[in-house]
Amino acid sequence: MAEQTPTQDVDLAELFRTFWRAKLFIIGFTALFAVGSVFYALSLSDVYRSDALLAPANTQQKPGMGALGQLGGLASLAGVNLGGQGTDKTALALEVLRSRDFIGRLIEQHDLFVPVMAAKDWRVTSNELVLDESIYDASTDTWLRDAKPPRQSKPSVQETYEEFIKLLQVRQSKDNGMVTVSIEHYSPHIAQQWVQLLITELNAFMKQRDMEEARRSMTYLEQQLQKTQVEEIRRALFQLIEEQTKTLMLTQVSDEYVFKIIDPPIASEKKAKPSRALICIIGTLFGGFLACLVVLIRFLVRPTVKA
Known part of the structure; x- marks a missing residue:
């Protein structure tokens, strides 16, 4: 066993000499990746983020209503929540915010196809969105992209939703329940507008939804009221009916029905990404690592080839 130690020392020394002889290759290869990462980082467009801090409105479930527990089935048919069994309104609203139906409607109603699918940069001086001319021709309002069936040149709502959801971030604090909604885009003004x-x-959608449900519930309950003469049931x-009347009144109080804006969105003056310095550092380190790996593989394979 003692005789193998010098051999191991010689192998390590030979490995060191191999790396030393290949120092120009390692330096050149690393420099190539460094220059490439610089050009790549400079080619990336700035992306800005706009955030809004929201506080959930009063969405606590109604307490149990005693004798109304006997009418649980009737209340369910009427769309009335007796407390303890319903879905938290804040959680429901956050799911709606991310849903394909809700965002798809916004895309269609506000014609967001172009800024989502064709934007590639933003001119700071003129506050203009730079469009990819290979995808969309603004002068003729024509989509030019080459799409494979069943997709067409003009993006569908479903395809646009898939890209939009990548720009959207929704976070809820576990400590205080505060919600942060963020949008990233080449234009800080568009990001602010979209948030x-x-x-x-979302507030309008949830407000209208609860209003319509309360009205349908009241209509149903009034019909049942006319059909029964049992005093306890009446x-x-x-x-x-009183609970649904309260719900209708709450929908009329404020436009901030589900979420109240604590900190409104702004057009950020600082980019969120890319981190060009980090890209250059990672690219340089990767180039150096890859160069050393190539030298090491050549060192390990070389004795096998001689044998």
Whole structure:
């Protein structure tokens, strides 16, 4: 066993000499990756992020209503929540915010196809969005991209949604329940507008949804009220109608129905990404690592080839 130690020392020394002889290759290869990473980093467009901090409105579930528990089935048909069994309104609103249906409607109503699918940069001096001319011709309002069936040159709502959801970030704090909605885009002004649009439309959507459900519930409950003469059931139905009346009143109080804006979105003056310095550092380190790996493989394979 003692005789193998010098051999191992010689191998390590030979490995060191191999790396030393290949120092110009390693330096050149690393420099090539460094220059390449610099050019790549400079080719990337700046992306800006706009954030809004939101506080959930009063969405606590209603407490149990005693005798109304006997009308659980009737209340469910009427769309009335008796408390403890419903879905938290904040959680529901966040799922709606990410949903294909909700975002798809915004894309169609506000014609967001071009800024989502064809944008590639932003001119700071003129505040103009730079479009990819190989995808969209603004002068003729024509989509030019080469899409494989079943997709067409003009992006569909589904395809645009897939790209839009990549720009959207929704985070809820586990400590205080605060919600942060963020949009990243080449234009800081578009990012700001979209965050504000999402919040406004979400509040309006949830408000309209609850309003329509409350009205349908009241209509159903009033019909049941006319059909029964049992005093206990009539009292329970009156209480259910009262709850739906309160819901209708709440929808009229404020436009910030589900979320209240604590910190509104702004057009950021600082880019969110890319981190060009980090890209250059990683590219340089990767080039150096790859060069050393090539030298090491050549060192390990060389004795096998001689044998």
